[in-house]
Amino acid sequence: MAKVASVHILPSTFLVFSLLFSSGFLASEAGEEETHDVFGRTLDPKLMGLKKEKLSHFRFYWHDIVSGKNPSSIEVIHSPVKNSSLLLGFGLTHIYDNRLTMGPDISSKLVGRGQGLFAQAAQDEMALLMAQNFVFLEGKYNGSTITVLGRNPILATVRELPIVGGSGVFRFASGYVQARTYSFDLNTLDATVEYNVYVLHH
Ligand SMILES: *[C@@H]1O[C@H](CO)[C@@H](O)[C@H](O)[C@H]1NC(C)=O
Ligand SMILES: *[C@@H]1O[C@H](CO)[C@@H](O)[C@H](O)[C@H]1NC(C)=O
Numbered sequence: 001m002a003k004v005a006s007v008h009i010l011p012s013t014f015l016v017f018s019l020l021f022s023s024g025f026l027a028s029e030a031g032e033e034e035t036h037d038v039f040g041r042t043l044d045p046k047l048m049g050l051k052k053e054k055l056s057h058f059r060f061y062w063h064d065i066v067s068g069k070n071p072s073s074i075e076v077i078h079s080p081v082k083n084s085s086l087l088l089g090f091g092l093t094h095i096y097d098n099r100l101t102m103g104p105d106i107s108s109k110l111v112g113r114g115q116g117l118f119a120q121a122a123q124d125e126m127a128l129l130m131a132q133n134f135v136f137l138e139g140k141y142n143g144s145t146i147t148v149l150g151r152n153p154i155l156a157t158v159r160e161l162p163i164v165g166g167s168g169v170f171r172f173a174s175g176y177v178q179a180r181t182y183s184f185d186l187n188t189l190d191a192t193v194e195y196n197v198y199v200l201h202h
């Protein structure tokens with residue numbers, strides 16, 4: 001390598017190098033063996049097949065089912081704090097795999113799942129830390145995911161949470177979601193929430 005680098009770099013040599021580098025890049029994208037002498041470099045987004053960024057909107061309903069024989073949301077950490085003025089105790093944590101449906105009725109068309117966790121992370125108000133992946137099941141979005149991480153003060157009319165990334169068609173995703181409670185059963189604690197997703201992706 002050192003010997004090659006010391007000779008004059010002719011335009012044709014440069015071309016060969018570019019070809020080597022781009023084929024090395026393709027090899028790594030294809031999961032094949034690659035050379036181990038480059039740690040980081042700038043890439044042309046076109047080489048990644050990236051098209052112009054676009055904005056997509058999705059609307060669906062998220063069903064947090066706590067009650068019954070087949071809950072989709074389960075308490076995994078119990079709160080040790082007793083504060084009867086709060087619905088959920090400080091520290092209470094759920095893991096969930098909730099249905100995402102087209103309409104507010106849970107039996108309407110399934111378009112994806114919301115998989116994640118929420119924890120009551122405020123001591124004197126209702127505000128959850130939510131970390132969840134939306135995995136879509138529809139058409140060209142099937143198998144692609146959007147990751148949302150944020151604060152959810154569940155009693156507010158509209159809550160906004162940031163989109164922190166995505167996979168598949170949502171690679172390089174950014175944006176936000178708006179959550180609005182559609183129904184909430186105070187006895188069972190089952191909830192249906194309308195989500196509007198505004199996502200920038202390529
Ligand atoms: C219980 O919650 C209320 C607000 O709803 C707050 O004012 C109070 O400090 C809390 N008490 C404890 C012990 O955390
Ligand atoms: C989504 O992908 C899964 C697995 O690849 C497949 O079984 C399923 O039929 C697909 N669904 C739709 C609606 O294309």
